[in-house]
Every structure is written in C-alpha cells, then in structure tokens.
Amino acid sequence: MRDDEILTGAILEDSCLTLDQLAGACAVSPDWVRVHVEEGLLMNQDGDGNGEWRFTRRELWRARHLHRLERDFDASPELAALVADLLEELESLRARLQRAGLR
Amino acid sequence: MDFKDYYQTLGVARDATAEDIKKAFRKLARKYHPDVSKEADAEARMKDVNEAYAVLSDSEKRAAYDQLGQGHHPGQDFRPPPDWQPDFRAPPGRGYSQAETADFSDFFAELFGRTGGARAPGPDFQARGQDQHAEVLIDLEDAFNGAARQISLRVPKLDDKGRIALDSRTLNVKIPKGVREGQMIRLAGQGGAGFGDAPAGDLLLEIHFKPHPRFRIDGRDLYLTLPVAPWEAALGGVVPVDLPDGGQLKVRIPEGAQNGRQLRVRGKGIPSDPPGDLLLDLRVVLPAAETPRARELYETMARELAFDPRAETGV
Numbered sequence: 424m425r426d427d428e429i430l431t432g433a434i435l436e437d438s439c440l441t442l443d444q445l446a447g448a449c450a451v452s453p454d455w456v457r458v459h460v461e462e463g464l465l466m467n468q469d470g471d472g473n474g475e476w477r478f479t480r481r482e483l484w485r486a487r488h489l490h491r492l493e494r495d496f497d498a499s500p501e502l503a504a505l506v507a508d509l510l511e512e513l514e515s516l517r518a519r520l521q522r523a524g525l526r
Numbered sequence: 527m528d529f530k531d532y533y534q535t536l537g538v539a540r541d542a543t544a545e546d547i548k549k550a551f552r553k554l555a556r557k558y559h560p561d562v563s564k565e566a567d568a569e570a571r572m573k574d575v576n577e578a579y580a581v582l583s584d585s586e587k588r589a590a591y592d593q594l595g596q597g598h599h600p601g602q603d604f605r606p607p608p609d610w611q612p613d614f615r616a617p618p619g620r621g622y623s624q625a626e627t628a629d630f631s632d633f634f635a636e637l638f639g640r641t642g643g644a645r646a647p648g649p650d651f652q653a654r655g656q657d658q659h660a661e662v663l664i665d666l667e668d669a670f671n672g673a674a675r676q677i678s679l680r681v682p683k684l685d686d687k688g689r690i691a692l693d694s695r696t697l698n699v700k701i702p703k704g705v706r707e708g709q710m711i712r713l714a715g716q717g718g719a720g721f722g723d724a725p726a727g728d729l730l731l732e733i734h735f736k737p738h739p740r741f742r743i744d745g746r747d748l749y750l751t752l753p754v755a756p757w758e759a760a761l762g763g764v765v766p767v768d769l770p771d772g773g774q775l776k777v778r779i780p781e782g783a784q785n786g787r788q789l790r791v792r793g794k795g796i797p798s799d800p801p802g803d804l805l806l807d808l809r810v811v812l813p814a815a816e817t818p819r820a821r822e823l824y825e826t827m828a829r830e831l832a833f834d835p836r837a838e839t840g841v
C-alpha cells in the first residue's frame with residue numbers, strides 16, 4: 424500500500440455488529456455478551472431474520488460501560504447496569520441542554 | 527523513554543498488598559472516571575491509573591516490573607536490558623481491550639506490549655486477524671463536503687521471531703459526505719494480521735464530531751441560534767444564514783415571530799440519505815438605547831404602543 428493511498432470504507436448501518444464483533448470491541452468473551460443479553464442487562468435487536476443477534480452502536484457504548492464498571496469496581500452486573508442506565512439518562516439530558524444551546 | 531513509577535501513580539508503597547492496590551485503584555477510578563469526573567484532565571489521569579493497575583494487579587507483571595525498575599526514578603531515562611524477553615501467559619493487559627492497551631505509554635509497550643498471550647503459533651495454525659477499533663474526530667464541514675483524514679494507529683503484529691510487536695501505522699481514510707455522529711466506517715482487511723493464510727481483521731472507525739462554534743448537532747439535524755432585530759421579528763424579513771458547506775441560505779422570518787420561536791428548514795442538515803433538517807432558534811436582540819435618537823425611538827414606542835408584555839402572565 425502506498426503512503427498517499429486514500430482508503431474508502433463502508434458505513435455500517437445501525438444495528439450492524441455481530442456478537443463476535445461486539446465482544447471484540449469491548450475485550451470481553453462472547454459468553455459475557457450472551458449472559459448479559461439473556462439477563463436483560465444489554466438489549467439487542469431481534470436480529471437479521473436468521474436468528475442471529477445484531478447490536479447497535481448504542482449497545483456498544485453500553486457494553487463498554489458495563490464491562491468497565493464490572494472490571495474496575497468488581498460491580499455485580501445488575502449494579503453496573505443500574506449505573507449504565509443513569510449514565511444514559513445523564514447523556515440524553517446533556518444532549519437536550521446542548522440542543523437548547525445551554526452548554 | 528521515561529521510567530514510570532506505577533506505585534507513585536496509584537499512591538501506594540512498594541510493598542503494598544494486592545488488596546491495598548485494588549483499593550487505591552478504585553478510589554482513583556471513582557475520582558477520574560471520564561463519565562462523571564469534574565477534573566479537567568480526567569481522561570489522561572484515568573489512562574495512567576489504568577496502565578499502572580494493569581501492571582501492579584497482575585502478579586507476574588508486577589514481579590517483572592519490580593525486578594527491572596530497581597533503582598529507577600520516575601522521569602529518568604530507561605532502557606530495558608537487551609535480553610528482556612518476558613514470557614507472559616496473560617495477554618498484554620488482562621481485561622483491557624487492545625484499543626486501551628495500545629493507548630498506554632511507550633514504557634508499557636516496551637515492557638509488556640511486545641509479548642502477547644499468543645506465542646508463536648505452529649505452522650498449521652490459522653486464524654482470522656482481530657478487528658481493530660479506533661475513533662476519528664472530524665469537523666462538521668467534513669460531513670458536508672467529504673474529506674480525507676489521516677489517522678495513526680498502533681496495531682499488534684507478529685515479528686520475525688513470532689512475537690507480537692506493536693506496530694505504528696498511518697492511514698489516509700476517506701470520510702464520506704453525509705456521515706453522522708457515532709457511525710462506524712468499516713475498512714475491510716485493515717485490522718490485525720491473520721495467522722497462517724487466514725485473512726486480516728477489519729478496522730472499525732467510530733466517527734465523532736468536534737464541537738462546532740455555531741452549529742449544534744443531533745443525529746442528522748443541525749441547530750443554530752439565529753439572532754434577529756425586533757423589526758425583523760415583528761415585520762418579517764429575509765435573513766442570510768451561512769451553511770457549513772460554505773453556501774448561504776436565505777431564510778424568511780415570518781411576520782410576528784417571537785423570541786425563542788423555532789423555524790425548521792427541511793433538508794438543510796447533514797446531507798445523509800435522507801438529509802437532516804436545519805432548526806433555527808430565533809433570538810430577538812434589542813438595540814441599545816445609547817444615542818439620543820435611539821432613546822427617542824424607544825420613548826415613541828412606549829408612548830404610542832399600547833403594549834403590556836406582562837398582560838397574560840398576571841405579574
């Protein structure tokens with residue numbers, strides 16, 4: 424590859440990550456993801472019609488936070504999910520403030 | 527390369543127990559957690575704290591670090607001995623993603639990043655390379671006009687002795703027009719190298735916008751505060767608005783518009799498919815009554831307009 428070559432990628436649509444891609448992006452095992460989905464701590468789309476799970480970037484954000492909270496504080500998955508819920512709420516309120524030009 | 531004192535970073539003694547180290551780490555993690563911390567340099571501090579903890583919480587790494595670091599002081603120039611080849615079974619940072627460990631200091635990379643969990647696999651071993659993740663910061667203008675961005679990455683790569691080395695590389699990546707906050711661009715085959723004849727992984731780039739001085743961004747839509755004169759609001763008028771693509775838009779202010787009213791200009795947001803909207807928040811700005819003439823005009827209005835702004839509020 425030449426140094427001045429410009430690479431063109433494909434934009435991934437929402438709800439696009441597979442279970443393995445999500446696990447890879449968060450440095451967790453696919454089992455970690457499976458357990459969190461089954462426990463209802465990490466929501467997922469119904470899939471692509473073939474029964475395969477697909478994850479949005481929203482869930483990638485959530486999975487990274489859950490993993491960090493569990494790792495850094497030895498938090499139970501339920502407690503980490505509670506903190507992630509609050510962080511999501513905080514994020515959406517901050518976005519509303521930003522849209523209103525207040526921050 | 528500067529020597530890093532991981533004990534100092536965590537604020538513990540060199541003979542601290544594993545429990546002390548964990549406690550000190552959690553205290554700092556709470557203080558510098560990037561989501562909630564009010565400290566200005568929280569993100570950088572958290573990175574240091576994570577790096578120190580990745581080493582000191584792992585007994586093998588801690589022992590190697592203690593042995594190498596004897597007699598060294600923070601900031602002092604440091605070179606690992608030429609025969610330094612630790613044989614760790616654990617990956618470079620247990621529980622830390624590749625993106626996180628790649629972000630650790632050169633000191634860490636030199637000591638621990640060169641060796642991985644995957645020791646030179648046998649000749650028949652084949653596995654697809656790992657996907658890599660990185661973030662790209664772009665300007666709003668880039669989403670309007672498209673752009674090429676240069677990004678620097680540190681990717682693990684097998685060296686000729688079959689060990690994993692961190693390799694720096696720079697890529698030129700096309701930012702397509704219409705891209706939105708949080709979207710991912712997939713560059714097939716640009717991730718970690720595969721083993722054997724297996725293909726390389728993908729590189730997934732996450733798009734984030736730098737804050738814009740004028741526009742606020744929400745998905746496809748743009749928000750802009752548009753200052754207008756009282757007569758533009760009262761009588762209506764046409765006001766020019768500069769767009770991020772360098773073009774200009776003429777916006778009609780409806781007669782009788784009040785402060786805070788929102789106007790929606792369809793299709794003038796981020797040019798994705800379908801394009802977003804531009805939302806204009808009107809802000810009526812009053813001229814100062816600084817000159818005798820300006821005072822006279824305000825006095826005329828006060829005298830001749832039967833206007834009570836508090837009529838409906840009951841104040």
